Amino acid sequence: MNIQRWVARREANWQRLDALLRKVETKRLKSLKASEIRELASLYRSVAADLARAQTQQVGNILTHNLQSLTSRGYTQIYQGSRRQEWQAVVEFYRWGLPAAIQQTFAYTATATALFVLGLIIAWWYAWQDPTFMSLIVPERLITQVRDEHKLWMGSIVGIEPLASSGIMINNIKVSFGAVAGGITAGAITVYIMVFNGLLIGAIATLVGQNNLAYPFWAFVFPHGALELPAIFFAGGAGLLLARAILFPGEYRRGDALKLYGSQAVQLVFGIVPMLVIAGIIEGFISPNPRIPEPLKYLLGSSLFMLLFMYSNRRKLSVKR
Structure with a gap:
């Protein structure tokens, strides 16, 4: 595998994922549009595959570390972030939703x-x-x-x-x-x-x-x-x-x-x-x-x-x- 050519071809995806994650980390997941959320999930899967390839091809410790950091951030926001939102929805329901249902x-x-x-x-x-x-x-x-x-x-x-x-x-x-x-x-x-x-x-x-x-x-x-x-x-x-x-x-x-x-x-x-x-x-x-x-x-x-x-x-x- 030509490492430089592979990096040049994939680097745009890594940068785009990093940009989306920065936006989510500062303004939370709800700040993204529906199309951006789909793009975030797609890019996360793509970069996770890139990380697996980098680990098997031994492309270098720095690049592997950067891809590990990127996928770790993606996992946190996509999976743990969604669970956090679910808990927030539960809290919101018991705070306001249930009283409204009782009144209705x-x-x-x-x-x-x-x-x-x-x-x-x-x-x-x-x-x-x-x-x-x-x-x-x-x-x-x-x-x-x-x-x-x-x-x-x-x-x-x-x-x-x-x-x-x-x-x-x-x-x-x-x-x-x-x-x-x-x-x-x-x-x-x-x-x-x-x-x-x-x-x-x-x-x-x-x-x-x-x-x-x-x-x-x-x-x-x-x-x-x-x-x-x-x-x-x-x-x-x-x-x-x-x-x-x-x-x-x-x-x-x-x-x-x-x-x-x-x-x-x-x-x-x-x-x-x-x-x-x-x-x-x-x-x-x-x-x-x-x-x-x-x-x-x-x-x-x-x-x-x-x-x-x-x-x-x-x-x-x-x-x-």
Whole structure:
């Protein structure tokens, strides 16, 4: 191989790649046009091949070192830079995208919440009217423990916090994903999950209230419930979005409606998972902890709910130029 002729033929590509990389390194990848990004990727592959050839032909240490430096810079900007942009997109979504999605789909979340509250009211009403109703909803062992032993069941978590926390997370994620996926059944399963969970909470709340254990019970529920219950409501809203696409596509074809409302549902799902993970950690390690005063648990739950409320209502200001 004629080294000088090869270098003269390839040098323009090396200089062009160096120029593009300098631009990316100072102004980031988004400063390039689409055609320049394609050119950057093509030149990187070409120079990487040149480096391999230079190493096998032993063209000289200085040239080989320069090509190694060029390809290393290219790799950093093309691959690590794209991963950095992906992480920036994730941060941007949780910073502004998720609150916007919550606001845009508020009517569906509110409907899911209303179904839950409906179940809760029904359970509260029938539990006071008919003593046998409680056994239809609440496991018998819990009824016996509260009525006969006059104590709550949360103490069983103490001592096995990591195991309990992971189990709680998995269960809550299953319930929430079930509510989302239930939208495919035209919302029937979503409605059932929301109403049933309302019935369960309503029946248990009535049970502990009837036995003068409401204060410690809600002290247990408040810390994690401040995130767990809204996450379930968001999941129900996501399921109802899918049901809307199936039942009432409006001016869209049903497939297009599923894409539109489905994308909004997916955004809610991305918000649900971190909430349930945090709630599971709190429910495993903080909510049942007897060493934490109950007023502090109420304060923690109230604070978390207020933070979630403020986060959900934040808006990205557009600056006019």
